[in-house]
Amino acid sequence: MKIATWNVNSLKVRQQHVIDWLASSGADVLCLQELKLPDEKFPRAELEAVGYRSWYAGQKTYNGVGILVRDGLNVDESSIVRNIPGFEDPQQRVIAATIDGVRIVCAYFPNGQAPGTDKFAYKLRWLDALHDWLAKEMTLHPKFALLGDYNIAPDDRDVHDPKAWEGQNLVSPEERAAFVRLIGLGLLDAFRRFEQQEKIYSWWDYRMMAFRRNAGLRIDHILLSKALADICSACDIDKVPRKWDQPSDHAPVFAQLG
Numbered sequence: 735m736k737i738a739t740w741n742v743n744s745l746k747v748r749q750q751h752v753i754d755w756l757a758s759s760g761a762d763v764l765c766l767q768e769l770k771l772p773d774e775k776f777p778r779a780e781l782e783a784v785g786y787r788s789w790y791a792g793q794k795t796y797n798g799v800g801i802l803v804r805d806g807l808n809v810d811e812s813s814i815v816r817n818i819p820g821f822e823d824p825q826q827r828v829i830a831a832t833i834d835g836v837r838i839v840c841a842y843f844p845n846g847q848a849p850g851t852d853k854f855a856y857k858l859r860w861l862d863a864l865h866d867w868l869a870k871e872m873t874l875h876p877k878f879a880l881l882g883d884y885n886i887a888p889d890d891r892d893v894h895d896p897k898a899w900e901g902q903n904l905v906s907p908e909e910r911a912a913f914v915r916l917i918g919l920g921l922l923d924a925f926r927r928f929e930q931q932e933k934i935y936s937w938w939d940y941r942m943m944a945f946r947r948n949a950g951l952r953i954d955h956i957l958l959s960k961a962l963a964d965i966c967s968a969c970d971i972d973k974v975p976r977k978w979d980q981p982s983d984h985a986p987v988f989a990q991l992g
Contacts, residue, residue, distance in 0.1 A: 735762045735763065735807075735833075735834065735836065735990075735991045735992060736759070736760060736761050736762050736763070736988060736989070736990050736991070737761070737762065737763045737764075737765075737836075737838065737879060737881065737956065737988065737989055737991060738759065738761045738763065738764045738765065738881070738986050738987060738988035738989070739764070739765040739766075739767070739840070739881035739882050739883070739954055739955075739956060739986065739987050739988075740752070740755070740764060740765070740766055740767070740954075740975075740982070740984060740985075740986040740987070741766075741767040741768050741842070741882075741883040741937075741954060741982060741983075741984035742766055742767070742768060742769070742982045742984075743768045743770070743982040743983055743984065744768065744769075744770040744771075744982075745766065745769045745770065745771055745776070745777065745798075745800075746770065746771055746775070747980060748980075748981075748982055749777050749780065751975055751978060751981070751982070752764070752766070752781075752802075753780070753781070753784055755972075755975055755986060756784060756786060756802070757784065759972065759986070759988065761804070761988060762803070762804045762807060763801065763802070763803055763804070763807070763833055763838060764786075764801070764802040764986075765799070765800070765801055765802075765838065765840035765881040765882060766790075766799065766800040766801075766802065766840070767798075767799050767840070767841075767842035767882055767883045768796075768797065768798060768842060768883070769790065769792050769793070769797070769798030769799065769800055769826075770793075770794075770795055770796060770797070770798055771792050771793075771794065771798060772792045772793065772794045773790060773791075773792040775792070776788065776790050776792055776800065781802060785804060785805045786802040786803060786804055786805065787802070787803050787805065787809065788800055788801070788802050788803075789801045789803075789809070789814055789829060789831055790829065791816040791817065791826040791828070791829045792826060793825065793826040796825070797825045797826045797827055797842060798826050798842075799826060799827060799828060799829045799840050799841070799842050799882075800829065800840070801829055801831050801833075801838060801840050803831075803833055807833050807834050808833070808834050809831055809832070809833050810831070810832040810833075813830070813831055813832035813837075814829070814830070814831050815828070815829070815830040815831075816828065816829050817829075818860075818863045818864055818867050819867060820863070820867070821860070821863035821867075823860070825844075827841060827842045827843070827844070827860070828840070828841050828842075828864075830871075832875070835877055836875075836877045836878075836879060836962065836991070837871060837874075837875035837877060837878045837879070838879050838881065839868070839871070839878075839879070839880045839881070839882075840881055840882055841864065841880065841881070841882035841883075841884075842882055842883050843857070843860070843861070843864075843882065843883060843884045843885045843886065844856055844857040844860050844885065845857070845885050845903070845904075846885060846903045846904070846909065847903060848902070848903050849901070849902075849903060849906050849908070854903065854908075857885075857909070858908060858912065861909075861912040861915075862912075864916075865912070865915050865916060865919070868880065868916070868919055869919055872919055872920060872921075872959060875959075876959060876961045877959060877961050877962050878921075878958070878959040878961075878962065879956060879957070879958050879959070879962055879989075880916070880921065880955075880956070880957045881955070881956050881957075881987075882954070882955070883937075883953060883954050883984065884913065884953055884954065884955050885904055885909075885953055886904060886905075886909045886910065886912070886913050886953060886955075887899075887904050887905050887951045887952055887953050888910055888913040888914075888923070888952075888955075889910075891932070891952075892935070892951060892952035892953070893905055893951055893952075894933065894935065894948065894949045894950055894951065895949070899951075904951060904953060905951075916957060917957070920959060920960060921957035921958060921959060922957065922958050922959075922960065922963040923955060923956075923957060924955075924956040924957065924958050924963065924966050924969035924989045925952070925955065925956065925969045925970075925971070925987070927963060927966060927969060928968065928969055928970075933948055934952065934971055935948065935950025935951055935952045935971070936950070936951070936952050936953060936954035936971050936984055936985050936987055937950055937951050937952075937953050937954065937983055937984045937985075938950040938951075938976065938983060939983065940983055945976055945977075952971075954971075954984055954985070954987045955987065956969060956987055956988075956989045958989070962991055965991050965992045966989055966990065966991055967990045967991075967992065968988075968989065968990040969987070969988070969989040969990070970987070970988060971985050971986070971987050972985055972986045972987075972988065973985050
């Protein structure tokens, strides 16, 4: 099974990009973030036409997450969960499903804006709630994967200029500690399971020619339980869609299981 995550920064704008990437990548499961459209505007029929079923939690203008699943894979309809149970949140940030026995959680972590702000405090509360829920989920699902835009660069290797970013949002000690807590649940960073080149990122600002200069961050991640990490044969970031016309500012991240 090939699983992937991609913050598309508006599915309406990037719909054809998603369809084209599904065709070229051969992904079986694609987790999307920042749909930026309500459920009634989700292009379900268009994706079904190219062989993918969809489950989603949309929101007008902001946020929104979805899971696309290739025809032929079994999806347990009773397993679908939208948002973090017990955590009241009008923002659509989480959707989960069990696909061919693999528990897939697609998440769009809050950005946080800046340490010391209300949005940063919300991000830390959200991270605590996610951690507590996943601790329970992992006891029920040995084959477990958490995919998404984490809005956290966990290590200085994941930052193009660590000194310039020191202490800022996305790289703050509090956010990195929350990432470590997730790892402590028994999860492994699929990307770091393999030898990687230096300065590989998944997000580049639209401004200041950041992509051309490779001034990026690695903030999109796939964390796997040991049962899946043991059968993961590859994990990489596909920078090609970032070169397309009107691209998302994020690139897809994928992992091959088995």
